[in-house]
Amino acid sequence: MPSFDVPRDIWLHISxxxxxxDLRNLYAVNSAFFDVxxxxxxxxxxxxxLSDASITQLSRLGDPMVASRVRTLxxxxxxxxxxxxxxxxxxxxxxxxxxxxxxxxxxxxxxSSQKEGSxxxxxxxxxxxxxxxxxxxxxxxPKFTNVTEFRIDTWNIPLTFDLQPLLSTAWASFGKTLxxxxxxxxxxxxxxxxxxxxxxxxxxxxxxxxTNNLFRIDKPQDIASLLKFAPCINSFNLRSLTxxxxxxxxxxKFFLSLGPFPRLEKFCIRTAFNKAFRSTDAAGLSxxxxxTPTLTHVELKLRPIGSALDQHTEDALVQWLAQTSSSSTxxxxxxxxxxxxxxxxxxxxATKRYxxxxxxxxxxxxxxxxxxxxxxxxxxxxxLGPDHSxxxxxxxxxxxxxxxxxxxxxxxxxxxxxxLSIGAIRSESAEREEQFNPNRFRFHMQGRRYRSxxxxxxxxxxxxxxxxMRFMDLLxxxxxxxxxxxGQGFKxxxxxxx
Numbered sequence: 079m080p081s082f083d084v085p086r087d088i089w090l091h092i093s094x095x096x097x098x099x100d101l102r103n104l105y106a107v108n109s110a111f112f113d114v115x116x117x118x119x120x121x122x123x124x125x126x127x128l129s130d131a132s133i134t135q136l137s138r139l140g141d142p143m144v145a146s147r148v149r150t151l152x153x154x155x156x157x158x159x160x161x162x163x164x165x166x167x168x169x170x171x172x173x174x175x176x177x178x179x180x181x182x183x184x185x186x187x188x189x190s191s192q193k194e195g196s197x198x199x200x201x202x203x204x205x206x207x208x209x210x211x212x213x214x215x216x217x218x219x220p221k222f223t224n225v226t227e228f229r230i231d232t233w234n235i236p237l238t239f240d241l242q243p244l245l246s247t248a249w250a251s252f253g254k255t256l257x258x259x260x261x262x263x264x265x266x267x268x269x270x271x272x273x274x275x276x277x278x279x280x281x282x283x284x285x286x287x288x289t290n291n292l293f294r295i296d297k298p299q300d301i302a303s304l305l306k307f308a309p310c311i312n313s314f315n316l317r318s319l320t321x322x323x324x325x326x327x328x329x330x331k332f333f334l335s336l337g338p339f340p341r342l343e344k345f346c347i348r349t350a351f352n353k354a355f356r357s358t359d360a361a362g363l364s365x366x367x368x369x370t371p372t373l374t375h376v377e378l379k380l381r382p383i384g385s386a387l388d389q390h391t392e393d394a395l396v397q398w399l400a401q402t403s404s405s406s407t408x409x410x411x412x413x414x415x416x417x418x419x420x421x422x423x424x425x426x427x428a429t430k431r432y433x434x435x436x437x438x439x440x441x442x443x444x445x446x447x448x449x450x451x452x453x454x455x456x457x458x459x460x461x462l463g464p465d466h467s468x469x470x471x472x473x474x475x476x477x478x479x480x481x482x483x484x485x486x487x488x489x490x491x492x493x494x495x496x497x498l499s500i501g502a503i504r505s506e507s508a509e510r511e512e513q514f515n516p517n518r519f520r521f522h523m524q525g526r527r528y529r530s531x532x533x534x535x536x537x538x539x540x541x542x543x544x545x546x547m548r549f550m551d552l553l554x555x556x557x558x559x560x561x562x563x564x565g566q567g568f569k570x571x572x573x574x575x576x
Contacts, residue, residue: 120147137214150228153229153230208235216244226258228256229260249274257282260287261284265288265296266291271310289324296325296327301327317342317344323348323349329354343372344374347377350380351381351382364402371407396428412432419445434462442472448474452476452485474498478498478500480522481507535561
């Protein structure tokens with residue numbers, strides 16, 4: 079069989095056209111394919127299941143040649159129960175929650191039963207696996223010298239479990255090169271993170287996820303544990319900060335405890351406003367936005383809990399948006415804005431001020447969790463100046479119609495991506511809210527061709543599912559520049575390969 083002396087760069091270029099599942103089987107062809115296959119296998123390492131198999135896998139990572147290839151490391155352990163154990167644990171969790179609430183509100187009493195003993199046995203088994211897995215994982219950490227992204231989620235790890243050896247070893251092993259860090263857990267977990275003294279001189283991106291305590295009822299004073307982590311956040315000199323909160327805790331004091339971020343470019347927050355900001359009207363969040371002129375990417379996903387049933391749960395958010403947007407120095411040169419504008423006119427006016435303020439720099443605009451009529455779409459997008467450069471738009475619309483597309487094509491000629499969630503497909507002038515079928519939609523769109531529109535990708539959905547392919551193809555006929563559906567890089571639904 080003849081051999082070919084092909085330069086390594088050529089082999090690497092060829093590998094880009096080979097499906098990943100095939101590349102993994104070509105590791106023995108040459109050194110180039112071996113490196114690519116090893117990268118696919120070990121570049122991201124996830125420890126998320128407590129089992130004998132995962133322990134065996136971790137033990138194999140003792141080879142420094144393998145461990146040095148890991149760039150992204152995820153530690154989010156959970157125990158996978160069999161069906162019988164699952165029923166026992168769920169039953170016990172219900173009993174424990176009920177008795178915990180009873181103990182909290184009434185008088186303590188001791189509960190003992192055969193089911194409690196069965197659940198205790200399951201917990202002991204899970205704890206044993208957790209201890210073994212964590213010990214092996216911690217032992218291997220010094221070999222992961224090239225890790226640049228570390229994600230750890232402790233939401234279901236008991237507070238009595240000692241994570242300090244793992245954390246201190248992680249910071250010592252790759253803390254100086256770490257660029258992306260994600261931490262998740264309840265309030266007490268973040269005190270543990272703070273006490274591990276993370277010294278991360280190269281950290282650029284930090285993601286925090288706050289959850290409720292799985293093992294007891296949360297207390298208002300638990301926020302003190304989170305406050306101990308606040309100085310660490312400012313010590314990192316971040317460029318990106320993302321915060322998710324599913325916790326019932328009031329985060330007002332936490333945001334007030336944060337200092338300035340002189341390098342911060344991206345800030346994202348997702349939480350229910352009426353749950354996370356109850357005591358100070360989000361003064362700390364306002365200060366962060368006002369005192370960070372370097373921001374270019376902002377996501378304010380603050381829809382209050384219960385707003386679908388009672389719109390007045392949005393009152394505090396509406397007032398906060400109006401107050402924050404009234405300052406001409408807040409969010410002045412954004413490239414990306416994701417925001418829930420509320421259901422009230424005052425919230426829409428605040429959103430328009432944000433859009434107008436960043437009109438010359440805004441590239442991506444996402445208006446979330448509210449369905450807009452055509453006149454509302456026009457009102458909002460008219461806030462963009464004549465020299466705007468918007469290239470991506472995401473929003474929900476009540477009606478997909480030719481009239482809407484006429485407006486968008488003329489108002490946003492430089493748009494490259496359009497992502498819409500649709501309520502109905504019909505004419506804006508229809509007297510009845512009757513959904514068009516593909517044939518009626520074709521007739522409705524007859525004569526409309528948007529040849530000067532530069533849009534490349536259309537991502538349309540209805541009722542939480544991708545829009546019928548027949549509608550997508552009809553739209554692509556009307557917009558000749560479209561080459562991709564749903565951000566996948568091609569038209570159609572079939573994926574070429576995994």
